[in-house]
Amino acid sequence: xxxxxxxxxxxVIADAATLRPTIDVARRAGKVIGLVxxxxxxxxxxxxxxxxxxxxxxxxxxxxxxxxxxxxxxxxFNRYPRTLQADLEMLSGRDDCLVFAPWAEHMYAHGHVxxxxxxxxxxxxxxxxxxxxxSGVATIVLKLFNLVGPDRAYFGQKDYQQSVLVRRMAAxxxxxxxxxxxxxxxxxxxxxxxxxxxxxxxxxxxxxxxxSRSLRLAATLVRDGVREASAIVAQMRAMLTQAGxxxxxxxxxxxxxxxxxxxxxxxxxxxxxAHVGGTxxxxxxLIG
Amino acid sequence: xxxxxxxxxxxVIADAATLRPTIDVARRAGKVIGLVxxxxxxxxxxxxxxxxxxxxxxxxxxxxxxxxxxxxxxxxFNRYPRTLQADLEMLSGRDDCLVFAPWAEHMYAHGHVxxxxxxxxxxxxxxxxxxxxxSGVATIVLKLFNLVGPDRAYFGQKDYQQSVLVRRMAAxxxxxxxxxxxxxxxxxxxxxxxxxxxxxxxxxxxxxxxxSRSLRLAATLVRDGVREASAIVAQMRAMLTQAGxxxxxxxxxxxxxxxxxxxxxxxxxxxxxAHVGGTxxxxxxLIG
Numbered sequence: 185x186x187x188x189x190x191x192x193x194x195x196v197i198a199d200a201a202t203l204r205p206t207i208d209v210a211r212r213a214g215k216v217i218g219l220v221x222x223x224x225x226x227x228x229x230x231x232x233x234x235x236x237x238x239x240x241x242x243x244x245x246x247x248x249x250x251x252x253x254x255x256x257x258x259x260x261f262n263r264y265p266r267t268l269q270a271d272l273e274m275l276s277g278r279d280d281c282l283v284f285a286p287w288a289e290h291m292y293a294h295g296h297v298x299x300x301x302x303x304x305x306x307x308x309x310x311x312x313x314x315x316x317x318x319s320g321v322a323t324i325v326l327k328l329f330n331l332v333g334p335d336r337a338y339f340g341q342k343d344y345q346q347s348v349l350v351r352r353m354a355a356x357x358x359x360x361x362x363x364x365x366x367x368x369x370x371x372x373x374x375x376x377x378x379x380x381x382x383x384x385x386x387x388x389x390x391x392x393x394x395x396s397r398s399l400r401l402a403a404t405l406v407r408d409g410v411r412e413a414s415a416i417v418a419q420m421r422a423m424l425t426q427a428g429x430x431x432x433x434x435x436x437x438x439x440x441x442x443x444x445x446x447x448x449x450x451x452x453x454x455x456x457x458a459h460v461g462g463t464x465x466x467x468x469x470l471i472g
Numbered sequence: 473x474x475x476x477x478x479x480x481x482x483x484v485i486a487d488a489a490t491l492r493p494t495i496d497v498a499r500r501a502g503k504v505i506g507l508v509x510x511x512x513x514x515x516x517x518x519x520x521x522x523x524x525x526x527x528x529x530x531x532x533x534x535x536x537x538x539x540x541x542x543x544x545x546x547x548x549f550n551r552y553p554r555t556l557q558a559d560l561e562m563l564s565g566r567d568d569c570l571v572f573a574p575w576a577e578h579m580y581a582h583g584h585v586x587x588x589x590x591x592x593x594x595x596x597x598x599x600x601x602x603x604x605x606x607s608g609v610a611t612i613v614l615k616l617f618n619l620v621g622p623d624r625a626y627f628g629q630k631d632y633q634q635s636v637l638v639r640r641m642a643a644x645x646x647x648x649x650x651x652x653x654x655x656x657x658x659x660x661x662x663x664x665x666x667x668x669x670x671x672x673x674x675x676x677x678x679x680x681x682x683x684s685r686s687l688r689l690a691a692t693l694v695r696d697g698v699r700e701a702s703a704i705v706a707q708m709r710a711m712l713t714q715a716g717x718x719x720x721x722x723x724x725x726x727x728x729x730x731x732x733x734x735x736x737x738x739x740x741x742x743x744x745x746a747h748v749g750g751t752x753x754x755x756x757x758l759i760g
Contacts, residue, residue, distance in 0.1 A: 200646065295728075297592035298610070298644035304585035322586070323645075330646040356586035357611075358488065358618040440583075 192272035194246075196283045200331050203284055207245065207332060215242025219334035221325060224248040224285075225265040225379035226274045229369040233338040236366050238280055245332050246275060248285040253292070253299075254320030265379055284332070291327065299323045300357075302349055305442040309455055310345050310466070313432045321346055322353050329359055337361055342368040342376050344453055344468040345442060368467070370396065376467045383463040392460045394427035399469040402436065402454040406471050411448045424458055432457035432464070439470070448472060480560035482534075484571045488619050491572055495533065495620060503530025507622035509613060512536040512573075513553040513667035514562045517657040521626040524654050526568055533620050534563060536573040541580070541587075542608030553667055572620070579615065587611045588645075590637055593730040597743055598633050598754070601720045609634055610641050617647055625649055630656040630664050632741055632756040633730060656755070658684065664755045671751040680748045682715035687757040690724065690742040694759050699736045712746050720745035720752070727758070736760060 197203045211217060218241030220233045226248075237244040248271055255261035268285060275281055300322035311318055329337065339347045347365045354361050369377045374396035375389070384392060398420040405416050413436040420434045435455045436445050445452050450472060457466045485491045499505060506529030508521045518534075525532040536559055543549035556573060563569055588610035599606055617625065627635045635653045642649050657665045662684035663677070672680060686708040693704050701724040708722045723743045724733050733740050738760060745754045 204648065293643070295592065295640070296644045297590050297594065298641045299589050299591075300645075301587050301589050302585050303587075304583065306585065327644075327646045330648065333648070352583070353586045355581070356584045356615075357588075358615045360492065360618065360621070 192283070193276040194272055194278060194281050194283050196272065196285055198285055198287060198290075200286060200290060203245075203331060204333075206282065207243065210243040211333070213242075216336065217241060217332065217334045218244045219328060219332045219337040220244060220246045221328050221337065221339070222246060222248055223250045223264065223379065224271050225267050225382070226271045227369075227377045227379065227381075229340055229342060229377040231274060232369050233340060233366050234275065234278070234281065236364060237336065237338050238278065240364075241334075241336060242280065244278070244281045245334065246281055246283050247328050247332070248283060249288075249291065249324070249328075251291075251320060251324040252288060253323060254317050256314050256316055259314070260380070260383075265382060284328075291324070300326050300353060302353060305345065305348050305352060305440070308437070308442055308444070309433050309435060310457065313457060318346070318349055322349060325350055326353065326357070326359070329354070329361060334361060336364055338364045338366060340368060341365050341470075342378065342467065344455065348440065348442060374400070376465075378465060380463055380465060384460060388460045388463065391427040391429065392463075392465055394424050394429060395456050395458060395465060395467045398423040398434070399454050399456065399467060403469055403471050406448055406452075413445050413448055413452075416448075416454075420454070420456070424456070428460075430459040432459070434458075436471075480571070481564040482560055482566060482569050482571050484560065484573055486573055486575060486578075488574060488578060491533075491619060492621075494570065495531065498531040499621070501530075504624065505529060505620065505622045506532040507616060507620045507625040508532060508534045509616050509625065509627070510534060510536055511538045511552065511667065512559050513555050513670070514559045515657075515665045515667065517628055517630060517665040519562060520657050521628060521654050522563065522566070522569065524652060525624065525626050526566065528652075529622075529624060530568065532566070532569045533622065534569055534571050535616050535620070536571060537576075537579065537612070537616075539579075539608060539612040540576060541611060542605050544602050544604060547602070548668070548671075553670060572616075579612070588614050588641060590641060593633065593636050593640060593728070596725070596730055596732070597721055597723060598745065601745060606634070606637055610637060613638055614641065614645070614647070617642070617649060622649060624652055626652045626654060628656060629653050629758075630666065630755070632743065636728065636730060662688070664753075666753060668751055668753060672748060676748045676751065679715040679717065680751075680753055682712050682717060683744050683746060683753060683755045686711040686722070687742050687744065687755060691757055691759050694736055694740075701733050701736055701740075704736075704742075708742070708744070712744070717746040717748055720747070722746075724759075 218237030222230050299319050301319050306318045351363045402416050417434050439453050455468045506525030538552050587607050589607050594606045639651045690704050705722050727741050743756045
């Protein structure tokens, strides 16, 4: 579909050269600029970020870009859902929003050689199972920060490790921005909303509930006084395995460094990545 | 020396939190903001950058920071000249300038884990002989861009490969800035100005002239019709070796990709890095 032919009540800009002057007009009018970076396939989780931005900002820029550099070889870049018309319909009626949907060849021009790398909290968990993923994320997020120049940017807690790294990157590189992390939106039965949920069959979707259930189990165990992380992880793994999931990792980790915790003596985060059939899902819960 | 006790007619800011509001005042007054990033030990080469900025900008921010992350193990970080009082005297009387001289612990706070990496033109020459150097440069330059928010930044052609990479990084990361590269300033006898020249004994300084002489030789050979890069490099190497220099590299390269050139059919850059006694010097010349 040509972007010019899209039917949208929200302005759509595909070209970085047009984006900047448009945002400058709003900025000069004294508006606070919010950015919600997405890969499209919008769901209620994304909309909660958009609404958080709209409450605090005069102009909300929703970027929609399936960023190739954050997908590894063999991952789902090619089949990742691209639903721009439906995305625009979900945003319609919000006249304080603007969609930035750039072309890949504009975002990564011929000769592009620069990337942002993080150590520390980027290394474990997703960093180990998806080498290069966070470098791709950090690089595209920084590019969007520079293109939009937002005062605030909104990320979902669903991608917990990502949210830690985006905060870290913004602080380390002195980006003048406030990073807001909004709660995970869930289906009534607990499944965390994800653009990848649409890959699930009915049976897989049922089995995927073991992810949020095992996170709630972890929270319950901690509330009941269990302090040994390995005991909690073992019970979580058992629940996931029972449901037929293939586990990448189950972790109880420090909320900032993401280092694994041995004894739980304060706030931690429980993290899961697991495959349900051919679909890889992640989820997490703040505990304590 | 305490920065508070410095005798300076140019305002000196050491604290990033003070810098931003100060620059914002100038920006709101409609001034174009220029940045001249330096490691101090200012000489006429730096001043030429400052003057270029002053011609084009209403406020020139001169940063002075000996950036630890761009020095490799065994390099001269500890003995690199730190001459802040003399630097301020060189800038005095320029009331459209402001010096930003941050503390290292402010620039790299506890937990800093982010770095900018470049491939392509960052890999050969300095990239090979100083692993990590360009990542350190790119990271600090991006931090300064974000702290200062300049419209333009000024770099010397003396560090040719660095200037290519800074342009590349700014384009790749969509930094809204114009990068200006100013000609190398030389002593009357041809020696390129460098803060490291002060390490040279009288004898070493004399022998160091072989660097600029061999660059001029390369230009002459090309003008006389020599097209084979290897023949030119061989003559340059002979001249440097004759003067007792230890060569890191001598190259004739593409101006953008920095890939070595075999046959000279258009504009190229000749590059040299060599040690004179304990001092490593670099220089270059645009040819054709």
